[in-house]
Amino acid sequence: MQESKERIRFDNVSMQYQTPAGPLEVVRQMSFSVNQGDFISLVGPSGCGKTTLLNMAAGFIRPTSGAVLLDGKPITGPGPDRGVMFQEYGVFPWLTVEQNIAFGLNLKAGGKRSAQAKKEIVDRYLELMGLSSFRKAYPKMLSGGMRQRLALARTYAVHPEFVLMDEPFGALDAQTRSAMHDLLLEVLHAEGKTVLLITHSVEEAVYLSNKVLVISARPSRIQEVVDIPFPYPRQHTLQDTAEFNALRARIHHQVMREYAAQEAQASAGNAN
Ligand SMILES: Nc1ncnc2c1ncn2[C@@H]1O[C@H](COP(=O)(O)OP(=O)(O)OP(=O)(O)O)[C@@H](O)[C@H]1O
Numbered sequence: 001m002q003e004s005k006e007r008i009r010f011d012n013v014s015m016q017y018q019t020p021a022g023p024l025e026v027v028r029q030m031s032f033s034v035n036q037g038d039f040i041s042l043v044g045p046s047g048c049g050k051t052t053l054l055n056m057a058a059g060f061i062r063p064t065s066g067a068v069l070l071d072g073k074p075i076t077g078p079g080p081d082r083g084v085m086f087q088e089y090g091v092f093p094w095l096t097v098e099q100n101i102a103f104g105l106n107l108k109a110g111g112k113r114s115a116q117a118k119k120e121i122v123d124r125y126l127e128l129m130g131l132s133s134f135r136k137a138y139p140k141m142l143s144g145g146m147r148q149r150l151a152l153a154r155t156y157a158v159h160p161e162f163v164l165m166d167e168p169f170g171a172l173d174a175q176t177r178s179a180m181h182d183l184l185l186e187v188l189h190a191e192g193k194t195v196l197l198i199t200h201s202v203e204e205a206v207y208l209s210n211k212v213l214v215i216s217a218r219p220s221r222i223q224e225v226v227d228i229p230f231p232y233p234r235q236h237t238l239q240d241t242a243e244f245n246a247l248r249a250r251i252h253h254q255v256m257r258e259y260a261a262q263e264a265q266a267s268a269g270n271a272n
Pocket residue numbers: 017018019024026045046047048049050051052053
């Protein structure tokens with residue numbers, strides 16, 4: 001298979017935060033690439049620096065040393081090419097469903113897109129996400145799963161090339177989560193996006209990704225890059241196969257080892 005083009009590169013990236021207790025080294029000399037069309041999941045113990053890495057790719061923060069590059073140029077701030085979706089802040093409660101979807105279009109394109117073109121995009125995502133009959137509703141009137149669909153629609157409507165997601169499905173019940181996985185894969189298949197996902201669910205990571213990065217305890221490094229060999233489109237029955245479960249168990253075991261290492265660090269820190 002042809003190697004796809006490198007788009008985002010973490011090049012020897014380190015990050016240290018200043019905290020009241022002194023400097024906290026979160027990421028140490030990490031390097032990895034995100035290629036065109038990749039779906040990469042980051043898994044690792046809580047507090048190992050996954051959100052920090054995503055925030056760097058989004059351009060919200062810069063590394064203490066090293067560089068995060070997009071098409072070879074350092075990322076210096078957020079841009080419409082990168083859509084970010086967080087677990088909690090996906091939608092604006094004071095805007096209706098259709099206003100939420102249109103929000104980014106109004107910000108980004110302003111004069112560039114006609115009102116008709118914007119309406120067509122909003123209609124398309126309302127339809128795709130099954131929200132057409134709720135277009136005038138406010139987010140509080142929606143179920144958790146519908147709010148997630150709305151957050152996805154908002155992120156996708158601006159047509160970002162990259163979707164950066166931080167635990168977007170964490171708060172959903174198992175059935176809704178599973179439906180969201182399939183919807184996500186469907187949209188990605190139709191629109192060919194490149195995704196970086198943070199998740200605590202190894203199962204979710206293996207089901208969705210073509211690559212899973214296991215991140216170590218702090219200061220974080222890449223413990224392993226696991227290539228997920230299952231072809232797309234994927235079906236739920238994949239999760240019942242021995243291959244899927246063997247891979248999931250192996251990654252889970254590794255994450256638990258890093259989790260234990262991080263816990264041991266925390267206890268040592270408390271004992272000092
Ligand atoms: N702005 C900041 N200032 C100081 N410390 C920070 C800052 N942001 C994050 N940290 C610390 O850096 C570490 C890594 O945080 P980060 O949110 O990147 O981890 P994470 O792997 O995403 O965690 P989780 O899985 O729990 O969401 C944590 O110990 C956190 O407290």
